Amino acid sequence: MPGKIRQYFRDKKEDAQDFAGNNGVIGKFVAVVLLVYLLVTVVLGIYWSSEPEAFSVREHTRAVANEMQREPITGFATTVTMIRIAETLLDKPGGYLSNDIFPPGLWLDNQPNWEYGVLVQLRDLSRAMRKDISRSQSQSAEDPDLIIAEPQFHFDSESWAIPSTEAEYRRGIAALKRYLNRLSSPEQANAQFFARADNLSNWLGDLETRLGSLSRTLGESVGKASVSEAVANVDADNPLNEETGGGDIKTDWTKIDDVFYEARGSSWALLHIFRAIEVDFRKVLQDKNAISSVKQVIIELEGAQGEMWSPVILNGSGFGVLANHSLTMAAYLSRANAAISDMRDLLSRG
Numbered sequence: 001m002p003g004k005i006r007q008y009f010r011d012k013k014e015d016a017q018d019f020a021g022n023n024g025v026i027g028k029f030v031a032v033v034l035l036v037y038l039l040v041t042v043v044l045g046i047y048w049s050s051e052p053e054a055f056s057v058r059e060h061t062r063a064v065a066n067e068m069q070r071e072p073i074t075g076f077a078t079t080v081t082m083i084r085i086a087e088t089l090l091d092k093p094g095g096y097l098s099n100d101i102f103p104p105g106l107w108l109d110n111q112p113n114w115e116y117g118v119l120v121q122l123r124d125l126s127r128a129m130r131k132d133i134s135r136s137q138s139q140s141a142e143d144p145d146l147i148i149a150e151p152q153f154h155f156d157s158e159s160w161a162i163p164s165t166e167a168e169y170r171r172g173i174a175a176l177k178r179y180l181n182r183l184s185s186p187e188q189a190n191a192q193f194f195a196r197a198d199n200l201s202n203w204l205g206d207l208e209t210r211l212g213s214l215s216r217t218l219g220e221s222v223g224k225a226s227v228s229e230a231v232a233n234v235d236a237d238n239p240l241n242e243e244t245g246g247g248d249i250k251t252d253w254t255k256i257d258d259v260f261y262e263a264r265g266s267s268w269a270l271l272h273i274f275r276a277i278e279v280d281f282r283k284v285l286q287d288k289n290a291i292s293s294v295k296q297v298i299i300e301l302e303g304a305q306g307e308m309w310s311p312v313i314l315n316g317s318g319f320g321v322l323a324n325h326s327l328t329m330a331a332y333l334s335r336a337n338a339a340i341s342d343m344r345d346l347l348s349r350g
Helices: 002-048 057-068 076-091 110-133 144-153 165-184 197-222 227-232 256-280 282-287 291-304 325-348
Strands: none
Touching: 057 076, 057 165, 057 256, 076 110, 076 165, 076 256, 110 144, 110 197, 110 256, 144 165, 197 256, 197 325, 256 282, 256 291, 256 325, 282 291, 291 325
């Protein structure tokens, strides 16, 4: 009996050793697969984080016009630029990343913020196209394709499936292409693009508030006094004794790169939009002597797209040793906003 018991435990020990040996091989294999997957996702993440290059609006407009065998009439440049911006958002390296649920897209935050900056400008322009630019007056009917395109680009930017964000945005792109086809077709006169000063000024007014907010948030990377608190402390009866300051507002250090890349995305989209506006609104810009303002905006937006040599967004103090990328970006956007303000003033004159 004792011999049988010893043999039983000896057999169990050998079975356990065989099981551990087999699992050791499996464990090593799984570890190698995970390591390779991690390395691949890191490399892909670096590649996907690269920002798309700027493109020539005039060359792209000519190429699309030749492909469609159409004349690039007024509105053609702006519409094809909107389409190209939207397609870049979806077809750049890595595709659209804001709704990714798997690595490496899940780990990346700079590109999703860049995408959001581009998306905001695409939404604002599509709304202006539907509300003002494609209509002759307030009582005229909205364009049927722009009725579809505008809400499609306002779809949830982080929806992964059922329906996916990409599918909804592609419906918006398809609607813009239909509008472009009708706009440029000699046989169809039911699509319009009114390149008037008031239409352009309305969109510029919305843009001023967008850039003003971005500039302020970028400037708060080093902390700034709150304007609302300073105004609340105003003493009309005794101005010499009133409190002139307010509590500092500072962007959280974990959000600094998010704000920076949102501004980069906005400036990338606006750079191409203003190049298209320079083409389609050329006559009204010349009549209002506003060409120089448009050129100034483009110059500042080109500066905002300068090459990033630092692997991280630095947040040095205003006059410190290290750079502050947020303040540099804020300076470009503030100057662009000032030129937009001058442009609106010129457009409003008779």
